[in-house]
Ligand SMILES: Cc1cc2nc3c(=O)[nH]c(=O)nc-3n(C[C@H](O)[C@H](O)[C@H](O)COP(=O)(O)OP(=O)(O)OC[C@H]3O[C@@H](n4cnc5c(N)ncnc54)[C@H](O)[C@@H]3O)c2cc1C
Ligand code: SF4
């Protein structure tokens with residue numbers, strides 16, 4: 001790097017300045033944001049909704065105009081010129097500034113919502129008051145910090161989604177996938193729950209429910225207060241509860257079998273949606289080293305163990321002992337969980353041992369930790385206590401450490417520093433489950449096109465999950481990795497048409513053989529001898 | 531322990547080293563003057579364009595080499611003493627070897643143009659060339675016009691690179707249409723259009739006469755042979771092909787032609803000395819291939835082959851069916867089997883060309899007039915499945931079979947528009963025989979697995 005950097009210092013930087021129209025567009029977007037900042041500092045705006053509309057419109061229009069002036073005049077194709085020269089997208093000064101600002105926002109949002117103007121008993125002020133008109137329009141209730149967050153989140157996915165559509169307009173996979181995440185965010189995450197809240201009344205008492213959020217992502221779904229309100233809401237409530245359980249055990253495994261985890265992670269999920277749209281400029285920042293991969297596997301599976309224990313403990317704590325009162329008791333439930341885990345573990349060990357290779361040991365450790373913990377729970381817990389913890393302590397810790405700090409503050413706040421899928425890669429327990437299945441029992445793979453790879457590294461660089469795609473492609477191996485979210489970008493940026501995301505037969509999906517074509521057959525046999 | 535020394539840390543040398551390490555416990559040393567670690571030469575353009583940082587072009591992490599006990603030496607080999615099995619590095623250091631692999635790659639051609647060594651004139655091959663380019667053409671202020679001489683794959687890459695920084699580019703191409711020594715005319719024509727569309731000043735059938743200097747010995751303009759026109763410019767890129775990088779072997783006793791002469795076992799005339807990659811020249815061309823094959827894949831394949839030989843399993847270099855790929859600005863190109871441009875076309879080769887009415891998408895299929903055997907395919911803007919064409923070529927399929935089964939071979943991402951029907955329709959008109967397309971079948975595609 002030394003000569004390269006020196007030469008740049010000598011003769012000036014490569015072009016990375018913004019065009020005038022891009023600057024104006026940024027200014028417009030910033031002005032929208034500025035209204036929110038002013039509101040946060042308690043500048044009084046009349047609560048008519050005009051200022052809110054102005055702010056949201058200015059932000060969206062700014063982003064869309066910026067995209068227009070960036071991409072519209074160019075031929076369709078890959079648009080990565082200058083990515084590593086721009087400070088915002090290469091961990092430079094502006095990248096860090098954006099990281100600090102986002103992180104700050106999340107800290108306030110999660111831990112100090114009163115600074116945003118939240119008032120428990122009505123009479124919101126500040127930013128939250130600014131959003132009251134919209135919230136009342138949708139659900140009839142005043143806004144909360146979560147409503148503000150949800151609205152901004154949706155605007156971000158929509159506006160940056162349009163940017164993404166422009167950028168990848170030559171690629172129909174990317175177009176359709178992006179329209180899908182935009183739709184699911186707007187309808188399922190934002191509008192439907194608000195309308196559901198509007199329906200609530202004497203007979204109906206539905207909890208806030210984003211239908212596409214599946215356990216363990218919504219780790220709270222089976223908590224006492226939610227289950228109670230589901231059950232107390234008649235048929236609709238029961239249907240939702242059953243849907244919640246079915247989506248974990250039936251719907252998601254089936255879809256993952258046919259399409260890989262991408263059906264969720266890059267087509268439906270809100271976290272994924274934000275990462276793919278607003279986070280698209282940061283995908284190249286993910287760490288591709290083997291070390292990062294090792295850390296990833298430990299952390300994400302620990303989170304999975306953590307959430308399994310937490311949820312089991314929470315459900316366990318509100319169930320009774322008496323079968324005559326309710327068929328599901330503490331012990332039936334616990335045996336059920338132990339049985340299910342044993343089944344999955346036994347299946348993987350019996351049939352998939354080879355694919356798991358070294359990971360089998362880690363899986364075994366995880367399994368036994370859970371089982372021992374569960375048995376311990378049963379033996380040593382008293383009413384209201386699990387082990388030594390008060391019931392609910394585990395759950396609080398989970399929601400603080402994982403739900404807030406990891407998924408929000410680090411996961412999204414660090415986009416410009418660690419890449420756009422930090423949470424999805426290192427933290428998300430849903431991704432861990434889907435990934436486990438994708439690796440072992442799914443038709444999805446990324447096929448490598450014979451011997452065409454030139455090892456250029458575009459695919460690895462732009463893989464947001466930090467997968468070293470090239471390492472497989474240059475050997476002619478298919479990519480079957482549990483972390484792959486199927487965003488399709490590796491395939492899009494490959495200049496030689498080497499990669500294809502596809503669903504096909506299970507047989508031969510994971511090539512343990514290197515099938516580099518181009519060489520004569522006898523040699524390939526020799527090369528494949530391990 | 532036997533000591534294998536490889537000169538050159540490009541794809542061929544590194545592939546050989548990796549495979550030797552897999553097979554045997556020999557001492558392996560790789561010497562290179564260019565960089566400390568292996569990088570992908572094919573990705574140089576993306577560093578200048580800001581798609582990647584230089585370290586992204588390195589396929590292996592730095593700890594890989596020590597872990598696999600492959601010793602890396604940075605230095606330039608000036609002399610090879612085959613009698614005493616000694617290499618001389620940088621004029622002084624000596625490195626002994628038991629077996630020597632020459633994998634020194636290529637260097638850009640210079641055809642003796644007046645002014646070809648001026649400041650601001652360069653080729654694009656090495657990491658050093660990339661660094662130099664950052665000095666010669668960092669932006670459009672320093673470089674208000676660039677001229678590129680030579681219409682091949684590297685020339686068009688260089689043009690794309692410079693355009694990514696908005697530098698005006700004039701592209702001198704000797705041929706009457708871009709790369710038509712290789713491409714059939716319809717395809718070459720489409721690329722001409724695409725080049726112009728990218729605001730590159732394409733000058734076909736135009737040669738460089740001379741490069742003129744200013745008072746500081748920097749390029750100030752070029753003169754065009756045909757018209758005598760003088761074009762002011764601050765940068766000249768010489769991309770008129772490459773030739774083997776073997777000057778340092780002149781007095782070594784190793785037989786040289788344009789490259790290092792090797793037999794089918796990649797052995798030179800001197801015992802225990804081998805050559806692979808861009809710098810190796812076959813005594814006789816293999817099939818339709820050229821005696822010197824300066825592409826990535828062949829370097830890799832030779833590396834794989836030689837590793838077997840060096841580990842006691844002496845085998846011939848037997849490349850399979852030809853394939854290649856490239857990208858012309860926004861258009862991806864793939865080829866399988868042989869499709870010739872007007873110049874190389876043989877008597878029996880018939881061609882069918884299809885081009886999309888609006889988009890920059892086309893393909894050409896070559897087949898044998900007499901036997902109807904499928905010979906090869908070029909596609910532009912459509913990705914194709916290597917494995918399938920390899921299979922069809924091996925099975926000696928008729929062109930009809932290939933054309934009706936094109937859907938199986940499509941390798942574009944999911945949801946992309948497909949054109950098999952249109953193509954087959956046009957082909958039916960071309961041959962006068964009406965054919966119906968077969969639906970894509972996963973069973974057929976994955977059968978061999
Ligand atoms: C810009 C560019 C783009 C390309 N794109 C493609 C493509 O898309 N597809 C494709 O198939 N091919 C492409 N090629 C060609 C491909 O890169 C080469 O065929 C391939 O790199 C050759 O590999 P090699 O191992 O034979 O030699 P090289 O990669 O050239 O490696 C040889 C090494 O040996 C070193 N060396 C030479 N002499 C000495 C000495 N005396 N002492 C010490 N070290 C020495 C050199 O410095 C060099 O590092 C491209 C080439 C370039 C320049
Ligand atoms: S491997 Fe490809 S499809 Fe999978 S996450 Fe990485 S870039 Fe996306």
Ligand code: SF4
Pocket residue numbers: 452453454455456457458459460469470473474493494495496497498499
């Ligand atoms: S982008 Fe394509 S050619 Fe480049 S390393 Fe990846 S698979 Fe290979």
